[in-house]
Amino acid sequence: xxxxxxxxxxxxxxxxxxxxxxxxxINLDLEEGETLGLVGETGAGKTTTALGVLRLIPDPPGVIxxxxxxxxxxDIMSMSGEELRAMRxxxxxxxxxxxxxxxxxxxxVGEQIAEIYFLHNECSRAESMEKAREMLEMVxxxxxxxxxxxxxxxxxxxxxxxxxxxxxCQPALIIADEPTTALDVTIQAQVLDMMKNLKDxxxxxxxxxxHDLGVVAEVCDKVAIMYAGEIVEYxxxxxxxxxxxxxxTMGLFxxxxxxxxxxxxxxxxxxxxxxxxxxxxxxxFHPRCPYARPECAESHPELRDYGNGHLARxxxxxxxxxxxxxxxxxxxxxxxxxxxxxxxxxxLEAVHLKKYFQxxxxxxHAVDDISxxxxxxxxxGVVGExxxxxxxxxxxxxxxxxxxxxxxxxxxQDVTHLKGRERRKFLTNMQxxxxxxFSSLDPRKTxxxxxxxxxxxxxxxxxxxxxxxxxxxxxxxxxxxxRLTYSYPHELDGGRRQRIGVARALALEPKFIVCDEPVSAxxxxIQAQVLNLLQDLQAAxxxxxxxxxxxxxxxxxxxxxxxxxxVGCMVEKCASHELFDYPLHPYTKGMLSxxxxxxxxxxxxxxxxxxxxxxxxxxxPGCRFANRCPYATDECRSxxxxxxxxxxxxxxxxxxxxxxxxx
Amino acid sequence: xxxxxNSGSMEKLRKSSQWKDVWIRLRRNKLxxxxxxxxxxxxxxxxxAPVIAPYDYQVQSIAERLQMPSAQHLMGTxxxxxxxxxxxxxxxxISLLVSLLAxxxxxxxxxxxxxxSGYMGGKVDAVIMRLMDILMxxxxxxxxxxxxxxxxxxxxxxALAIAVAGIAxxxxxxxxxxxxxxxxxxxxxxxxxGSGTLRILLSNIIPNCLAPIIVNTTMSIxxxxxxxxxxxxxxxxxxxxxxxxxxxxxxxxxxxxxxxPLITFPGIAIALTMFGFNVFGDGLRDALDPKLKQ
Numbered sequence: 001x002x003x004x005x006x007x008x009x010x011x012x013x014x015x016x017x018x019x020x021x022x023x024x025x026i027n028l029d030l031e032e033g034e035t036l037g038l039v040g041e042t043g044a045g046k047t048t049t050a051l052g053v054l055r056l057i058p059d060p061p062g063v064i065x066x067x068x069x070x071x072x073x074x075d076i077m078s079m080s081g082e083e084l085r086a087m088r089x090x091x092x093x094x095x096x097x098x099x100x101x102x103x104x105x106x107x108x109v110g111e112q113i114a115e116i117y118f119l120h121n122e123c124s125r126a127e128s129m130e131k132a133r134e135m136l137e138m139v140x141x142x143x144x145x146x147x148x149x150x151x152x153x154x155x156x157x158x159x160x161x162x163x164x165x166x167x168x169c170q171p172a173l174i175i176a177d178e179p180t181t182a183l184d185v186t187i188q189a190q191v192l193d194m195m196k197n198l199k200d201x202x203x204x205x206x207x208x209x210x211h212d213l214g215v216v217a218e219v220c221d222k223v224a225i226m227y228a229g230e231i232v233e234y235x236x237x238x239x240x241x242x243x244x245x246x247x248x249t250m251g252l253f254x255x256x257x258x259x260x261x262x263x264x265x266x267x268x269x270x271x272x273x274x275x276x277x278x279x280x281x282x283x284x285f286h287p288r289c290p291y292a293r294p295e296c297a298e299s300h301p302e303l304r305d306y307g308n309g310h311l312a313r314x315x316x317x318x319x320x321x322x323x324x325x326x327x328x329x330x331x332x333x334x335x336x337x338x339x340x341x342x343x344x345x346x347x348l349e350a351v352h353l354k355k356y357f358q359x360x361x362x363x364x365h366a367v368d369d370i371s372x373x374x375x376x377x378x379x380x381g382v383v384g385e386x387x388x389x390x391x392x393x394x395x396x397x398x399x400x401x402x403x404x405x406x407x408x409x410x411x412x413q414d415v416t417h418l419k420g421r422e423r424r425k426f427l428t429n430m431q432x433x434x435x436x437x438f439s440s441l442d443p444r445k446t447x448x449x450x451x452x453x454x455x456x457x458x459x460x461x462x463x464x465x466x467x468x469x470x471x472x473x474x475x476x477x478x479x480x481x482x483r484l485t486y487s488y489p490h491e492l493d494g495g496r497r498q499r500i501g502v503a504r505a506l507a508l509e510p511k512f513i514v515c516d517e518p519v520s521a522x523x524x525x526i527q528a529q530v531l532n533l534l535q536d537l538q539a540a541x542x543x544x545x546x547x548x549x550x551x552x553x554x555x556x557x558x559x560x561x562x563x564x565x566x567v568g569c570m571v572e573k574c575a576s577h578e579l580f581d582y583p584l585h586p587y588t589k590g591m592l593s594x595x596x597x598x599x600x601x602x603x604x605x606x607x608x609x610x611x612x613x614x615x616x617x618x619x620x621p622g623c624r625f626a627n628r629c630p631y632a633t634d635e636c637r638s639x640x641x642x643x644x645x646x647x648x649x650x651x652x653x654x655x656x657x658x659x660x661x662x663x
Numbered sequence: 664x665x666x667x668x669n670s671g672s673m674e675k676l677r678k679s680s681q682w683k684d685v686w687i688r689l690r691r692n693k694l695x696x697x698x699x700x701x702x703x704x705x706x707x708x709x710x711x712a713p714v715i716a717p718y719d720y721q722v723q724s725i726a727e728r729l730q731m732p733s734a735q736h737l738m739g740t741x742x743x744x745x746x747x748x749x750x751x752x753x754x755x756x757i758s759l760l761v762s763l764l765a766x767x768x769x770x771x772x773x774x775x776x777x778x779x780s781g782y783m784g785g786k787v788d789a790v791i792m793r794l795m796d797i798l799m800x801x802x803x804x805x806x807x808x809x810x811x812x813x814x815x816x817x818x819x820x821x822a823l824a825i826a827v828a829g830i831a832x833x834x835x836x837x838x839x840x841x842x843x844x845x846x847x848x849x850x851x852x853x854x855x856x857g858s859g860t861l862r863i864l865l866s867n868i869i870p871n872c873l874a875p876i877i878v879n880t881t882m883s884i885x886x887x888x889x890x891x892x893x894x895x896x897x898x899x900x901x902x903x904x905x906x907x908x909x910x911x912x913x914x915x916x917x918x919x920x921x922x923x924p925l926i927t928f929p930g931i932a933i934a935l936t937m938f939g940f941n942v943f944g945d946g947l948r949d950a951l952d953p954k955l956k957q
Contacts, residue, residue, distance in 0.1 A: 400855060424857040432855045440848035442951075444870050453866075454856035504852065 001072070003172045003205040004030040004255060005055065009067035011045075014060060017276040022048040024229040026067075027303075030173065037216040038399040039252075040226035041271050041523035044109055046209045049204070049226075050175045052366035053207070055084055067513070072172060073316040082645040090120045097178040098282075099158035103150040108160045109136070110146025116168040135164045145164040156187035163195065177209045182265060184385035184550060186609045189594035192218050196444045198355050210524060213252065217241060225249050228274055231303060235310035243601045245312040247289045247321065253501060255528035256598055257557030259580065265535065266557070268528030270334030270341055272493055283315070291321045347376040348397065353406035355389075355396045362618035366392040368405070368568035371643070374561075376511070379538065381559030381576065383552060383591075387613060389568040390548045391435075394514040397546065398425060398430040412511070428458060435517035437497035441489040448485045450500050451475065452498045454507040474503040478533060495526035502533065512544045519554060529557060552595050556580055564588050567624040568616050570643060574650035584652045584661050587625045631656050688950040695946020701939030709756040718746035720753040721904045725889040729922050742914065751932055758936070761822045761885030761901070763863040766880050768826035773833030774876065778864050780834065781841025792838070795831045803828035804893055811899035821900050825887050836879055840872040844877060874948045881944025885937030892933075908933050 011023035023045045030036050038046045052056050053069055055076055060501050069076040071091055073294040079087065086289070096102040113126035133143035137141040141153075150158055159179065166174055179195070180188040187425050196219055199206060208220060215314050216223055216237070224242040225233040225248065234248040244250050276282055280287050286296035295315060303313045350547035352645045355367040366389040374380045382390045395401040397408055399418060409418045431454075436439035440451055450473045454460075461467040472482065478499040489497055498518060505513055515534065519527040535558065537543060539649060555562055556576055562613050563573040564585065572585040583589045590609040614620075623629070626636040643653045646663065659663070689695055708715060717737075724744035732739045738747040780791040790803035798806070844850060844867075853863050892909010894900030902906045908929045915925030 395851075398855060400851060424859075427855065427857045432852070434848040435854055436848055440852050442849045442853075442867055442871070444873075453853065453858075457857045457862065501852070504856070508856070 001027050001032050002070075002379050003032050003034075003072060004028070004207070005070040006049070007068040007070070009049070009052060009069065010065040011036050011048050011057060011062060012065050013062050015277070019275045021229050021279060022062075022276060023052065024112060026226075026229075026231055027226060028231070029233075030207060032172070032205055033199070033210055034222065035206040037223045037235070038207060038209045038226060039211065039213065039216055039223060039313050039524060041211060041273055043276060044148070044226040046080055046226055048229075049177045050094070050177055050207060050209055053173075053175060054088055054094060055079070056060055057179075067661065085536070086120070088170045089116055089171070091171055092175060093169070093171045093326040094165045095159075095162055095166045095176040097172060097614075099155060099162050100180050100182070103158055105150050106520070107486075108147050109153065111170055113146075113161070113165050118167060120169050129466055131168075132164075134160070134626070135168055138167070138198070138589045139164045139189075147381055149317065154187075156191060156612065158190055158192065159183060159187075161167075163191075163198075167198065167204070168204065170204070172205060174204055174206045175209070176206060178211070179208070181210070181212070185552070186385065186591055188215075188596070188606060189606065190610075192596065193606075195219060213241075213256065213598035217598055217600050218596045225252070228279060229276065230284065230313060231311070232365070232460045233311065234303070234315045236308075237396045237600050239308070239310040241598070243310065245306060245310070245317040247291050248285050248315050251288070251290075252524060253598065255524045257528075257531070257553040259553045259556060259592075259597060265532055266528035268532065269366060269525040272526075290499070291316065302538050310417075312318050340609070345376040346373045347411060348375045348406075349409040351407040352398065352411065353393070353408065354394060354404045355401055356390050356404045359617060361615075364617045365389075365568045365619055366616060367403075368616075369394055370570045372563060372570070372573060373542055374512075374546065375572070377538070377542045378560040379547050379558055381548065381555035381562040382546060382548045382565060383562060384565035385550060385591075385613060387410075387567070387616065388565040389616065390565050391516050393565070394432065394546055394548050398427065398432055398512075400432070400516055407511075413569065424458065428508040430512045430514070431508065431510040432514045432516060433505045433518045436521050437501055440501055441497060443489055446486045446488055447480070447492075447500055450489070450505055451503045454504060458508060470507070474507055478503045479508065493526070494522050495529055498522060498526075498530050502530070502537070506537070506541075507540075510543070512546075514546045514548070515549075516548045517550070518547075520549065520551060527554070534558065537618060552592065564591070567614055567619065569624055569640075570651070570653060571625065571649075572652050573643075574647075578647075578650060582647075582650075582661075584646060584657050584663075585625075585628050585652065585654050586631055586660060590628075603640050623653075631660055632640035667709050667880055684894040689946055692946040692949060694942045695950070698939045698941065698943030698946060701935060702943050703757060705755060705936055705939065708752055711784055712752045712756050716746075716749040716752045717739065718749040718751045720745060720906050728919070729925075730906040738928045741911070741924075741925055742922075744750050747911070747928055750906040750911055751928060753894040754759075754908045754911055754929070755932065755936075756907070757818060757901050757905060757907045758888050758891060758933075760827065761891050764822040765825035765829060765887050766883050766903055768822070769829035769883075770880060771835050772826075772877065774837045774869065774872075776830070777839075778841050778868050778872070781838040782845055782860065782868060782924055784845075788838075795834050797837075797910045798827070804890060806892060808897065808899055809892055811894055818901060818905075820896040821891060824894070825890050828890070829883055829887070831881060832883075833876070836875055837869075837872050841868050842877060844868050847855070863919030873951055875945050876947045877951070881947075884940045885933075888936060889935055892897050894911065 002174060005026040006026055009023055009026045013022055020273065026049060028036065037097060038049065040046050044163060044637055048057065057064060064077065064642060094138045094643050095444050103109070110129055110132045114125070115133035117123055117128040117131050118125060129146070133146050136146055137143050139162055153161065180191050183191060192215065201213070220237060223234055224231045225240070227248050233240065233249045240249065244253065255269060257266060274287065275285055282297040282299055283301050286292040289296065294314070301313045301315045303311045306312050306318060339498065351371050353367055353370045357364040357366055370393060384390045392401060396403045399415065403416050409413055409653065410429065415621065418426050435497040446524070448471055451474055455467055455470055461470055467475040475482065475485065480496060480503065484492065484496070489500070519530050522530060531554065534545070538545060540571050547555060547558055559576045561573065562569050562576050562579045564587065566587050572579065572583070572588050579588065583592055590607045593607045609628050614624050614627055621640060622638050623636040623641050626632040631635065641655045646652045646657055696808065707748050722745065726744065727740050728742055730736055730740040730759045736746050736748065736750065741747055776791050780788045783818040807824040810827060812818055814823065815818040848865055850863060853867050888908065891900050891907060894910060895910040895913065901910065903910065912926055912929040918925050
């Protein structure tokens with residue numbers, strides 16, 4: 001039975017700048033028990049489609065221009081306010097992206113689940129509470145915890161609660177908007193696993209909105225790829241992953257760094273998503289399409305069926321795509337020129353570095369006794385889940401957070417506790433690229449001012465002309481158009497904003513850059529552009545990076561060496577390919593197996609790690625991973641393992657590493 | 664994305680200067696322009712009072728007391744037979760000058776204290792905030808009364824009294840803003856570029872606090888005019904015979920039911936001033952925020 005049918009849906013937003021064509025003529029249907037993945041980049045219209053189904057489009061400025069939405073055959077468009085209210089939560093429910101803000105902090109989680117029963121099923125408070133407990137058990141939380149408040153739960157647990165609320169009335173349809181994006185990989189694996197099980201148990205249909213093709217491969221039955229408000233390709237998992245037809249879908253796959261193969265450069269989709277107020281003529285993808293021909297700019301392709309329900313919206317995708325216009329790939333001349341120098345020249349060394357914070361709960365061991373070296377011109381990737389201290393480590397290295405103990409040696413000089421002018425002088429050698437391209441730029445300064453600030457502070461330029469020239473050069477280096485010089489950050493998209501961040505970091509010609517999750521806030525195609533830029537710059541200027549990220553495929557792509565952190569400690573460090581081929585630490589193994597892989601052809605042996613991260617506040621002695629480790633012994637729980645060189649250049653902190661790996 | 668479309672025209676105007684940009688945005692806001700015209704007219708009126716005023720503000724003529732508005736006295740005369748219009752024009756001088764002075768003083772002191780307090784945190788924050796708590800514990804008007812009583816009445820003393828009463832409010836406002844701004848990554852980015860504390864405060868934090876500061880400032884100009892009148896009323900503010908809107912209004916209290924011009928005109932003057940500054944402030948806040956550019 002069809003749970004949801006969307007027919008010719010058109011949604012527009014009337015804004016000051018003109019009409020935003022958010023959703024253009026979308027047709028979708030969803031059977032009972034089926035999961036449809038709605039995939040696309042920011043601004044593709046995914047969330048608008050979902051909100052349209054709930055009739056939650058903010059009006060004004062949003063208008064559902066035309067189309068039909070049928071829920072179990074009932075037309076949502078003609079429902080009254082009362083009927084809509086009854087439908088929401090009872091027939092359709094929604095899981096939001098951020099579990100931190102989706103729960104009410106002043107009600108217990110039990111009350112929040114019970115409220116749904118109380119509102120829709122007309123049972124008493126006590127009965128509702130009883131059902132809420134059952135629901136919590138179902139999502140893997142002990143029923144006794146129903147009386148606790150949201151802040152007492154971790155991120156993954158909160159998302160389980162959100163899912164429990166969504167499932168409470170056994171809705172026919174669940175809309176999940178990026179349900180695991182805010183979670184760490186190991187927690188994401190737990191939640192995805194649970195969602196799969198529940199779906200099979202309850203026969204609920206699910207509309208899963210995501211940008212992560214790995215997640216799609218894990219849980220979806222069908223996939224719809226959206227671009228500029230349209231569905232450009234639609235089919236089963238098999239269709240989309242193994243018989244990709246549309247150039248945009250191909251571009252998405254090519255933009256993804258892969259966990260299992262090495263590629264020197266990513267092949268991102270060029271350019272940006274078109275302005276939704278001013279869509280290009282013909283196929284909206286043609287300006288970015290490597291296969292575009294003159295016809296593509298003229299006629300708008302229809303969504304055609306290429307057999308067995310595999311639909312695609314492209315004039316030439318039935319085997320006539322022809323050769324890629326490789327001319328579009330600007331091969332940066334500088335990238336090819338310099339080979340990385342093979343000298344073992346240590347640029348930076350951390351020696352027993354510690355950073356503790358005094359919190360109300362006690363001493364937070366953010367970085368606990370970490371030692372490593374980085375060679376000039378190399379990239380050290382630092383991976384770990386949120387709260388493992390990887391950002392603090394990066395900040396401690398460049399002195400933004402002064403280390404509590406230990407040393408940072410830069411070119412052999414101790415730079416741990418520099419102050420005032422010395423620190424400023426030294427900082428010109430080390431810079432940082434920040435995670436969030438929205439909060440790392442001062443909203444009241446133009447692009448010029450942002451990039452000029454470090455030059456001004458350090459009085460690098462003698463006069464205004466020189467300053468202007470330097471900024472112009474920097475903008476060119478990072479690929480920002482001159483006409484954007486006097487734009488404000490909010491006028492630019494995430495990729496461009498991140499380029500400003502890169503230009504600012506480069507302004508003082510540093511030798512060493514800490515990149516703190518520089519691409520995690522970006523869409524995949526933009527992410528690939530920025531990663532390529534960072535690699536080109538490294539090659540051209542012999543830069544040394546510390547690349548902090550939670551994304552294992554990105555870190556594999558960009559790093560020479562990788563360090564894995566867990567709750568303030570380094571658990572493993574080795575060459576990048578070695579980590580992925582022969583992980584030795586049980587945590588690394590679990591984390592690697594938890595990454596959703598955007599492919600459906602691989603046998604996955606998943607090690608689901610139970611439990612959550614231990615608290616870094618006043619940690620108990622012993623291995624911090626012991627409570628989640630399948631191999632833990634009493635020794636692990638009492639003695640903290642030291643870092644050992646288990647294989648050449650492969651460092652692991654685990655008591656039982658040799659037994660586990662048969663070394 | 665929309666920036667690209669307009670970039671042709673945008674670029675031309677950006678190149679000139681950021682302030683021109685603000686001015687263009689401000690000009691599009693009609694209400695703000697009305698407010699600005701009112702504020703400018705009031706300022707001109709205050710500056711050129713001796714030229715504009717038809718009569719001397721202190722010449723009394725008992726014979727002509729409490730006259731209704733006429734061609735001779737456009738707003739009538741007060742209980743001492745003085746021309747109300749002339750007194751309002753001169754009074755505007757005092758009201759505007761004192762309240763502007765007070766606002767500027769409390770803004771500079773309170774703003775700096777608040778920014779330092781919020782940015783530095785720790786002991787500095789604790790000490791400054793306890794001082795502010797002490798200031799807050801005494802009602803503003805009482806504080807002003809105490810200071811005026813200690814320093815004696817007069818224009819400068821009144822301004823100082825009102826300024827001190829306003830410091831705590833501004834300080835708390837700026838501190839709150841600073842606390843939210845402090846953890847933004849761009850502040851950290853500025854530190855990573857080598858900015859010192861003072862530079863971050865002046866070039867990153869304070870510009871980003873502007874919106875609430877401006878609204879607060881324009882609101883308090885109105886509020887201060889009221890406070891000056893209150894001080895004048897208890898005899899601690901500006902001393903007679905210097906005219907002041909609040910004082911004129913107060914002198915009309917006895918005549919509320921019998922002689923309307925004496926309370927109506929100063930009332931209108933105060934209301935108009937407050938309206939003007941408030942809408943101008945709102946407009947200025949929007950114009951200064953590049954995000955609201957349309």
